[in-house]
Amino acid sequence: MTKIQFRRRVIVLILLCVAVGGGVVRHYAAPGTTTRDIATLLMVLWVPIIGNVIGWLIGKLPRRTPKQAPPAGFDALPKFTPHLAVELTFRRPSVPAQDVPLGPGEYRGALVLDTEGFSARWRVPQGTSLARGTPVALDIEFLSPAVAQPKFVQGTAFRVLVDESFVADGQALQLRPAHT
Known part of the structure; x- marks a missing residue:
């Protein structure tokens, strides 16, 4: 694993932990409080990472390459x-x-x-x-x-x-x- 891949995984794990922590705080916070609003914001930080994970999964799918005729020589x-x-x-x-x-x-x-x-x-x-x-x-x-x-x-x-x-x-x- 390269340094960049390692750093990306660490960032994904940190943002996942922040989102889970925000979910826990939001669950126990009283409705309408600033604490609940900040916890909701922390949960939303996970949304961009979901797109990256989906893109990574799509990149792992096998693809068929179209057969092309070689150029005439x-x-x-x-x-x-x-x-x-x-x-x-x-x-x-x-x-x-x-x-x-x-x-x-x-x-x-x-x-x-x-x-x-x-x-x-x-x-x-x-x-x-x-x-x-x-x-x-x-x-x-x-x-x-x-x-x-x-x-x-x-x-x-x-x-x-x-x-x-x-x-x-x-x-x-x-x-x-x-x-x-």
Whole structure:
């Protein structure tokens, strides 16, 4: 039990004792006296605590979480459809042992313009690898091409964010027709 939980319990117990004491005094006090009125007031001090206790009990009830469909991602798309031709220069890592070329396969990240990021993926063809520090032309597919394509006019500079790191710098070369 934390300090705050302990203090809350002590406050609840003190107010409960005050309310019970007020009830006892009110029972034995003569009607219409100041003592009976003060005892009634002491009993009323318990009312805010009742709301807190009811709220705590409601919080303990099990709740069903509504089932939500996961957001559609690249896995839901039928095939790779290029939306933008870019020139990417992958940054060299700070650890020399990690300075290896990118092998063939699919890569995902976010293309970042100022404070906006757009989910994207690109592919490195089989039999090739991408050396870091060397500009290379690639096709990019956006998760939401209708939103992203207007931002990437020819010559637009951007950064590529993967996980929590910027891994590449790029420049838009040519827009491809959007296929929805």
